[in-house]
Amino acid sequence: MSAIGPEPDHSDSAIGASAQRKAALRLLPVIGIGYGLAYVDRINISFAALQMNRDLQFSASVYGFGAGLFFIGYALCEVPSNLLLLRFGARRWLARIMFTWGLLAAAMMFVRTPLAFNTLRLLLGMAEAGFYPGVVYYLTLWFPARMRARAVSRFYVALPLSSVVMGSMAGWLLGLGGKLGLSGWQWLFLVEGLPTAVFSLVILKLLPDNPAQAQWLTTDEKAWLDRQLKADGERAHLGHSAGVTQALLSPKVWMIGAYFLCALTANYAYGFSAPAILQVATGWSVTNVGFLVACFGLAGAAGMLLNSAHSDRSGERALHCIIPCVVMAAGYLTASYAKEPWLVVVALAAGFISFMSMLGPANAVPMQFLAGRAAAAGLAAMNTITMFSGFIGPYWMGRTRDLTGNYELGLRGLVVPSLGAALVMFLLTRNLARFKGTATDAALANEPA
Secondary structure, rough: OOOOOOOOOOOHHHHHHHHHHHHHEEEEEEEEHHHHHHHHOOOOOHHHHHHHHHHOOOHHHHHHHHHHHHHHHHHHHHHHHHHHHHHHHHHHHHHHHHHHHHHHHHHHOOOOHHHHHHHHHHHHHHHOOHHHHHHHHHHHOOOOOOHHHHHHHHHHHHHHHHHHHHHHHHHEEEEEEOOHHHHHHHHHHHHHHHHHHHHHHHHHOOOOOOOHHOOOOHHHHHHHHHHHHHHHHHHOEEEEOOOOHHHHHOOHHHHHHHHHHHHHHHHHHHOOHHHHHHHHHHHHHHHHHHHHHHHHHHHHHHHHHHHHHHHHOOOOOOHHHHHHHHHHHHHHHHHHHHHOHHHHHHHHHHHHHHHHHHHOOOOOOOOOOOHHHHHHHHHHHHHHHHHHHHHHHHHHHHHHHHHHOHHHHHHOOOOHHHHHHHHHHHHHHHHHHHHHHHHHHHHHHOOOO
């Protein structure tokens, strides 16, 4: 040993970097494509409605109610689905989810009545239940806590990018009306639904259930991941020793669920009516509105990646969520009063980009206090609470549109959940800071003198 001490050993950090790089390259593109297909099949009725509501004589309230029923089915099956993922393994269960929801999404082309519309939307939600929390839980098996905002954003970026695909294709698909006796909205459901069912085979082939089954990781890389994830679990408020019941009853789980409930209520209320709102504001064709939505998607993807990377580097989560929520509120309020088309577009773009930018940091927050089996149950419970947003938001916009003849009141109402989300995140992160401080004090008190 030299007088100045041993040379630093960088081999462990090199092994860790290699393990993370391999996991990111092998897993995140596959998961991202899967989630992008899910989002397209969930929200493509926003474009289909431009023709479908007229052809089937659906009112805005009928449409909003049916659009929201998806999330009721999702919420009812969320926790059972995630527990079944633990039993059957992520690979098999995520593939099953994709296959069934892809077939049901394509089956939307057969809708003729409000009853059929409502039934298929409910079944579609039940089929997709568990995919998102299952994926987030799956990522906790591969990425340490300090990396998770970036990991989540790199698959979640498929959400705004799916808006690019959907917006770019919507005009063309709706323009296929009359071919083979199908309406344009029927072509939209068919062409965007079947690829999801096919992609389930890719999920089944390429996703290992956990690092131990990954043949592309070395023994040292698997051991590094195991050490890192065990350390995260020991620091978590609800770690590997916590049971499902503890996670389901945790006030922190309910608080993060309330945060997403508020934020997503605002986003889904806007998202399911976005093509109609933008068409009214601009007077543009469906094709041009689709390209505008695609531009929003590209900007949202950039905002998500940048804000998530900054949140991971700084280690700060709260402000990276709270500030976007305040901007969302300002955007919706401005759009509701603005008379100039350009100002409506800019305000709605600001709201959409802000929502997308906070998703990475916000999804990293529950990983500060959940690990292991408690994470699977806690994430499912969180998402169950969240999913009611998808019913509340679209139904709110549909009812206010029918009552007032425009979307102005609906947009103004979105200020409340946007600011509510900011408040909940502020309270939750203060609570987590107190818990962290208490845990640190306890650890110091137990150290030998």
